[in-house]
């Protein structure tokens with residue numbers, strides 16, 4: 001499910017929801033109160049973000065799926081932690097990656113890693129870019145390397161196969177939360193993983209960060225929902241086993257989930273899915289003491 005709606009370069013949400021000048025002035029005042037010493041000054045925004053020109057000549061091997069457009073480079077410069085928002089608000093894109101690539105299959109992912117290894121360039125896997133720990137920060141990735149390549153997974157999307165008997169679905173790593181659930185719904189299924197960043201984060205990002213969702217009284221961490229993972233590394237590809245269960249040796253998937261892109265690029269995964277609930281009801285309960293609420297949550301779990 002492709003969306004043509006454009007995201008904000010730096011803020012949470014959509015470009016067409018960008019705050020007007022009065023709202024931006026209010027936000028600047030709030031930031032000054034919350035982060036002493038920081039003085040973001042709202043200014044007229046240029047039509048295109050101000051990114052430094054890159055001397056990198058995109059190799060032919062990557063050219064058909066690469067972009068050096070200022071907007072692309074700026075929107076892949078960093079994640080969505082509060083300091084990221086402050087820097088984006090100030091229009092600071094000095095550390096933007098040199099190029100953004102959007103490989104269309106696992107072979108193209110391998111090609112990107114190969115080119116990066118040969119040239120001593122940093123490759124930064126980029127899912128939804130909602131990291132709050134600097135995971136997609138191109139300044140941190142650059143170090144002493146000659147260039148930073150943001151490896152955007154947005155072309156590896158969709159629910160590709162459903163095994164209704166085993167309740168498994170093979171899903172592209174770049175699939176955003178809403179598209180993933182919308183596609184599973186057509187099969188009467190759900191992954192039931194809802195981090196608060198659901199709208200703008202991806203399956204690959206959830207796996208790479210070992211994300212936790214709502215529904216904490218049931219299976220909620222992404223590692224509990226992952227069945228098998230495909231990974232492209234600079235030294236070859238790896239597909240973890242799709243057996244119903246195995247006790248043979250260490251489980252390689254455990255190394256991959258939570259590795260923050262350091263071991264390779266997750267291209268797709270078989271995920272455990274469940275039938276969508278047929279009825280839904282909610283109620284509010286007030287407890288007189290905090291401990292009583294905790295006990296009730298434990299009893300429900």
Ligand SMILES: Cc1cc2nc3c(=O)[nH]c(=O)nc-3n(C[C@H](O)[C@H](O)[C@H](O)COP(=O)(O)OP(=O)(O)OC[C@H]3O[C@@H](n4cnc5c(N)ncnc54)[C@H](O)[C@@H]3O)c2cc1C
Pocket residue numbers: 012079080081124125126127128129130131132134135136153173174194195196197200201202203204205206207208209210211212213214260261262264265266267
């Ligand atoms: C408002 C807000 C709410 C949030 N709520 C939650 C929450 O409820 N629970 C929670 O756990 N987290 C939460 N987060 C943090 C963040 O959303 C999660 O870490 C999320 O899993 C990141 O997914 P992403 O697709 O945006 O990944 P990105 O931010 O793009 O990447 C995160 C890290 O994973 C790597 N990576 C991404 N895709 C791949 C891939 N395919 N292969 C290999 N490496 C990859 C990146 O290089 C980076 O290191 C929240 C963040 C925000 C801003």
